[in-house]
Amino acid sequence: MDNYKKFIPCIYLKEGKAVAGFQDQTVVSEDPVSLSAFYGENNADELIVYDLSTDDASHEAALDVIKEICSKAQIPVIGAGNVKRMEDVKKLLYAGCMKAALNYSKEGNIEITREVSLKFGKDKIVACIAKASEIETNKAVLEELVCEVILIDEKTIKQAMEIATLPVIVTLPEVSLDKIMELLSCEKIAGVTGPAINENAKELSDIKDLCAGNQIAVHTFEPKVKWEELKKNSDGLVPVVVQDYKTREVLMVAYMNEDAYLHTLKCGRMTYYSRSRQERWIKGETSGHYQYVKELIADCDKDTILAKVAQVGAACHTGNYSCFFQEIMKKEYEETNPLMVFESVLNVIKDRKVHPKEGSYTNYLFDKGIDKILKKLGEEATEIVIAAKNPNVNEIKYEISDFLYHMMVLMVEKGVSWEEITEELDKR
Numbered sequence: 001m002d003n004y005k006k007f008i009p010c011i012y013l014k015e016g017k018a019v020a021g022f023q024d025q026t027v028v029s030e031d032p033v034s035l036s037a038f039y040g041e042n043n044a045d046e047l048i049v050y051d052l053s054t055d056d057a058s059h060e061a062a063l064d065v066i067k068e069i070c071s072k073a074q075i076p077v078i079g080a081g082n083v084k085r086m087e088d089v090k091k092l093l094y095a096g097c098m099k100a101a102l103n104y105s106k107e108g109n110i111e112i113t114r115e116v117s118l119k120f121g122k123d124k125i126v127a128c129i130a131k132a133s134e135i136e137t138n139k140a141v142l143e144e145l146v147c148e149v150i151l152i153d154e155k156t157i158k159q160a161m162e163i164a165t166l167p168v169i170v171t172l173p174e175v176s177l178d179k180i181m182e183l184l185s186c187e188k189i190a191g192v193t194g195p196a197i198n199e200n201a202k203e204l205s206d207i208k209d210l211c212a213g214n215q216i217a218v219h220t221f222e223p224k225v226k227w228e229e230l231k232k233n234s235d236g237l238v239p240v241v242v243q244d245y246k247t248r249e250v251l252m253v254a255y256m257n258e259d260a261y262l263h264t265l266k267c268g269r270m271t272y273y274s275r276s277r278q279e280r281w282i283k284g285e286t287s288g289h290y291q292y293v294k295e296l297i298a299d300c301d302k303d304t305i306l307a308k309v310a311q312v313g314a315a316c317h318t319g320n321y322s323c324f325f326q327e328i329m330k331k332e333y334e335e336t337n338p339l340m341v342f343e344s345v346l347n348v349i350k351d352r353k354v355h356p357k358e359g360s361y362t363n364y365l366f367d368k369g370i371d372k373i374l375k376k377l378g379e380e381a382t383e384i385v386i387a388a389k390n391p392n393v394n395e396i397k398y399e400i401s402d403f404l405y406h407m408m409v410l411m412v413e414k415g416v417s418w419e420e421i422t423e424e425l426d427k428r
Contacts, residue, residue, distance in 0.1 A: 005184045007197055008045060008047065008048055011035060011069070013032055013052060018031075033068045033069055036049075038201065041292065044204060047069070047076070049077055050080045062082070071423075077098055078126055080101035081101075083100065085108075085112065086119065096423070103128050113141055123147045130153055139165070147167075150168075150169045151170045154172055157170055161188055167191075169191045171193050172194045174199060205267055227261050230261075230303065231303035238261070238304065251315035251323065256272055263282070270292075271283070294309055342418050370413060373406065377403070380399065384399045384400055384403055387399040
């Protein structure tokens with residue numbers, strides 16, 4: 001069981017919209033992807049998405065939305081709903097969900113538990129329980145093959161706590177903060193979800209502070225380096241170098257005072273001290289271009305902070321992604337970062353598609369269409385196999401390069417980015 005209690009909003013997904021609940025189909029958001037980002041921005045620990053689709057076509061459409069949610073939420077997602085077979089669990093996990101939930105009110109879901117647990121791992125499988133009796137009936141299976149339980153009906157909490165051996169996430173209607181803290185004090189309860197969390201998402205940071213004050217372990221940004229330990233400049237400030245946590249591109253430099261430092265840790269959004277306005281500056285408060293903290297690192301002298309962030313929109317007020325774009329001088333050099341090379345080549349191929357060049361082989365492939373691209377890709381794959389039998393390793397390097405080029409042409413044709421590919425590889 002995690003050593004802290006989790007606050008987990010949930011989205012009930014119906015026909016591409018977020019509705020109020022399993023039975024209440026009132027639309028609460030036309031844009032569930034933005035809603036998921038809102039929950040992530042407000043210090044939620046995880047997110048549950050219930051797919052309320054009833055047929056295969058709407059289920060596939062829901063999976064597309066869930067994939068977007070996983071990309072934008074910035075928090076782990078549990079996918080649930082309309083699971084009938086192992087393939088549905090696979091699709092949820094491949095969409096980016098951290099875990100997939102089985103509905104233990106359906107015999108078919110209970111029957112596939114062993115198959116999906118052995119294939120994807122126990123830590124990827126959750127059981128949704130409507131009645132406490134479902135825990136008792138399936139106790140052995142749950143303990144062996146499932147990592148945690150989501151209790152759907154709050155009326156069965158007391159009975160479930162008497163028999164549960166796995167961590168339990170309880171679904172709560174609108175209840176008092178005292179009731180939430182009382183439940184979180186129970187050792188078996190790993191977290192809370194439902195309308196009680198959805199309706200109070202904006203206050204999650206404050207609620208966590210209250211829980212921490214009552215000795216309930218919650219996930220907060222607890223600094224290993226206190227403000228007093230940092231060395232300040234003559235103005236009592238510490239410079240902050242801000243870096244994109246994925247690409248490692250340097251985005252900007254700003255300054256923090258103690259208030260900005262503590263506010264950043266509390267809310268998870270980069271907050272600075274504006275030297276010109278002489279006031280707290282939450283980056284993105286006006287533009288919407290927030291920076292969400294991934295990591296804060298002090299340098300060897302503790303007089304500078306490196307902030308690794310997820311940047312929304314552009315970091316620079318000019319509209320540029322990075323504030324560092326005005327070249328002073330440049331000496332030609334070879335780019336050795338593999339991902340940057342891949343990105344550079346992919347961008348050239350994208351440009352060829354938008355701005356064709358006469359005599360371009362890339363444009364020839366685009367003009368001939370998908371069948372020609374696939375034919376060339378297949379040929380290059382065969383060339384790799386043949387080259388692998390050659391003791392000269394140079395041959396296989398050439399063939400892999402040819403294959404990767406044609407693969408990137410296919411990526412552009414299908415609208416796939418390297419970021420999506422690397423994210424998928426990382427999940428595996």
